[in-house]
Amino acid sequence: MSGSTIPYHLRQNKAVERNLFIELLARVGRVRNISEYEYIGFGGPFMEDHKALHAALRMGKMHSIEREQNTFLRQKFNYPAKFIQPHCKESGEFFRTHNFSEKGTVVWLDYTTADDLNEQLNEFHGVVAKLDTFDVAKITLNASTVGLGNFAEIPEIEKAGKRREVLQARIPNFAPADLTDKDFQTKKYPATLQRCVQNSLRDLSARDTELYFHPLSTFSYADGQTMLTITGMVFKASGDAEVEKFISESRLDQWPFANLEWAPPMAINMPALSAKERMRLDECLPIDDHIINNPAEHLKEHLGFIPGATDGELSNYAKYYRQYPHFSRVIL
Template identity: 40%
Template sequence: MSQGGSIAYHLRQNKAIERNLFVDLLGRVGRYVNISSYSYIGFGGPFLEDFKHLHSALRISKMISLEMDSNVFKRQLFNKPLSCISLRNESSGDFLNKFEFDSDDGSIVWFDYANTDITSQLTETQRLIEKLGHGDIFKITVNASPTALGEPNVRSETLAFRAKVLAGRLSSYGPAEITEDSVATKNYPKTLLAAIMSAAKHGLAGDPSLVVQPLAAFVYSDGQQMLTVTGILLHENEIQNFLEQSRLPFWSFFNPTCVVPTSISVPVLSTRERVHIESLLPEAGADDIQRALDYYTASTEKISKEEMGNFVNFYRMFPWYSRVVL
């Protein structure tokens, strides 16, 4: 929490897209249950942007922000945008020790971790799931950059070193064997995703009537590679009803197994470029746009096409930034 106190998340386009996808997802879950009656619990940061967004889009009016950094907490007191937000100067671990969740109205909990202590984050995920009930929604965001595992003295031994470090950090939540491939940059989010899902399932060990239904998983980078996963707890006999009412199987980004996360990596575009590209959508594909531009928007053709393909998928969720005079 405190490590993210100075990060302007509201200016980071990939995270902004992921946040918009989360709101879109909750709106679809709202076809199954009244989301506006839920409580939302998360890490507000100094500006409480997510809280404003969720209240505006979904009318959620019971909200709790957790912040353990006293200075960031003071900024929250000054910037608090809504009277319905309860600000708490405490860590997520202390909160879980004391708080009793309301089983009648439901909860949405987003632990958006800024630090790299994956061991405690997995433990907290398990503890969180132990406290949640039918219909409750959880979202976990963790750092998915393998550089967080450290560097060995010998450069050529980097992957082997990181695999050993990760095996110790994941403990019982990890796979039986963690290989060098497990900690490669492109595979590391998948490895962590499996560990988070394992921690969530550990949390249900005491209640066999509930299951974890994965909803979405994304990997994105705005400086650091991040992984985020969202799921809902349901009685097993309610899963089919939930899927039919929410119509999530028809949502392009629904990830019912959460084995491989969906990548969010869009190009950095000028306003003129974006307006031109969007004028070609939704009919045009990435190759059509690339030909129309006749240049690359990234360092290589391959990366440019990949990012443009993502833009085609996510352009409706892409934020607009502009100068405003107040």
């Protein structure tokens, strides 16, 4: 479940990913009445995800699951509105008894720990199997290689092999058979973990109708430890025409952040910028097609200096600047 001590509402990369999630759901809303969907998630102490989805999409039926008693008490203290129903229980207990809405469901299982990966994948599979067509499911997993073991006592070159062995032992039913040590390099591990999620959903079926999970977006980001997030929709396995119709009508095939084919996740790695630096950079965004191959140099030239950011971070800003969060001091 969401960590009780981490200020998620101040994490810029997670905030960008949340804003992209809202954009995706808004596109779903072009085809389905997303405001009538119920939302189920791990609210954490501040319930930022719930508040953001309600504000942007008018979703008015929500559930927040929290197993830690103290965090649950903080939730009640920070309770933003009556449309959220808080539940102090294990997520497994909640999903065993919950009756999903016939009007549609969005569920987000936002995990933070790496040790319980097998349990997390099984739970996600079990939840998705209970959903219906056009329901949306999202999972966030710890994609830090350190979560597979630090192995400080062995040479760096041997760590990838040890971590491969740990993952294969941790999720023997879902780890791809063709994994190599290269798949456990820091930058490649989110894609490796994504393949594990894909494997865990291959035998998906629900009730008397075979369903399947179709990916819509996948991202990796780090505000500390690297995380992987995958969002998809449930469709009938025999409904190719239905899938094509939905993607066309929602224009997800025109959304630059969509991942409809299990391609490697897009990385979100935003720079830390002052408000003045952002305003200056925004003057030359979006970037024209003829300079899109070298956005970082274009932004540095426009700014007149290097703002303590790597070329990759600046290129990310050019890509995700619309979703970049605005933090400011306010008087209450």
